[in-house]
Amino acid sequence: MSSQSLISIAILALVISFANSYDPSPLQDFCVAIDDLNGVFVNGKFCKDPRRVTAKDFFFSGLNIPGNTSNQVGSNVTTVNVDQIPGLNTMGISLVRIDYAPNGQNPPHTHPRGSEILVLIKGTLYVGFVSSNQDNNRLFAKVLHPGDVFVFPIGMIHFQFNIGNVPAVAFAGLSSQNAGVITIANAVFGSNPPIDLQVLARAFQLDPHIVVELQAKFGA
Ligand SMILES: *[C@@H]1O[C@H](CO)[C@@H](O)[C@H](O)[C@H]1NC(C)=O
Ligand SMILES: *[C@@H]1O[C@H](CO)[C@@H](O)[C@H](O)[C@H]1NC(C)=O
Secondary structure (H helix, E strand, O other): OOHHHHHHHHHHHHHHHHHHOOOOOOOOOOOOEEOOOOOOOOOOOEEOOHHHOOHHHHOOOOOOOOOOOOOOOOEEEEEEOOOOOHHHOOOOOEEEEEEEOOOOEEEEEEOOOOOEEEEEEEOOEEEEEEOOHHHOOOEEEEEEOOOOEEEEOOOOEEEEEEOOOOOEEEEEEEOOOOOOOEEHHHHHHOOOOOOOHHHHHHHOOOOHHHHHHHHHHOOO
């Protein structure tokens, strides 16, 4: 094989390996996060001196405790990401517990930095995500029972709705140490400062009075 094609293969392999990992991959055994030093930021967090790292840096307790679902949407997400477990820094994974009251929902939202794989432990959920404009905004939806698993690809708007008459509980893994959340209604109608009324009225084909009402509901 010519050295030129070897180089091409090496470059291709490099490109593919980047495409396969979203969060940066670790370049050492671990890089346990410490708080930023005097407002200097890196892409992620600083690493603690490895000699000072202990088991505590990889530990979290309390995912057995349900979140309080007495709120507007009837659900509660308990997040275990790099802010709760500093040892997740550079690992590209995190975890959540989601509790749903009967009729509760985790409203349409997206994770800008992570795909999600959810397993239902208790109850019945109607879940789904919508693909991008390029794929004609198709809805992929399913009713989940205990033991069922569903995937929400990175960036796609998705939701879960408890259609049972008992509380539901799910756990989900995310392919980021800090996947981020954008709740669509809050971001659009509750931004600070508010998005111009005319923009939202035209975008959502709504009477401006309804936009004002929605903005009031979401605290803009
Ligand atoms: C979620 O549950 C926790 C623990 O009960 C509570 O402190 C928090 O306020 C709840 N969050 C929401 C959005 O209701
Ligand atoms: C859950 O939240 C509601 C509303 O904030 C509050 O009234 C209630 O006491 C909380 N329940 C528990 C078990 O903490």
